[in-house]
Amino acid sequence: MAGAGYNFVRWFAAAAAPYFAPKIEEWTDVHLPFVVAAVTAVAGALVVVVRRKALTHEAEELETRHATEDSVAVYAN
Numbered sequence: 001m002a003g004a005g006y007n008f009v010r011w012f013a014a015a016a017a018p019y020f021a022p023k024i025e026e027w028t029d030v031h032l033p034f035v036v037a038a039v040t041a042v043a044g045a046l047v048v049v050v051r052r053k054a055l056t057h058e059a060e061e062l063e064t065r066h067a068t069e070d071s072v073a074v075y076a077n
Contacts, residue, residue: 021033
């Protein structure tokens with residue numbers, strides 16, 4: 001689920017940026033798109049700092065399970 005959210009934000013921003021960057025520049029001056037990008041980068045860094053514990057939490061390693069039957073027996077049954 002987290003991967004889906006990440007990809008939505010990533011692709012939405014990738015689709016919207018080429019449209020909105022020139023519009024922001026038209027409405028203001030040439031420097032504001034860079035300011036918006038910098039503020040967004042700082043906001044992303046703050047999210048990482050605030051949520052660092054959740055991001056670095058050790059994932060539970062799954063126990064490997066071996067098949068009790070070979071593949072031929074599985075399809076034969």
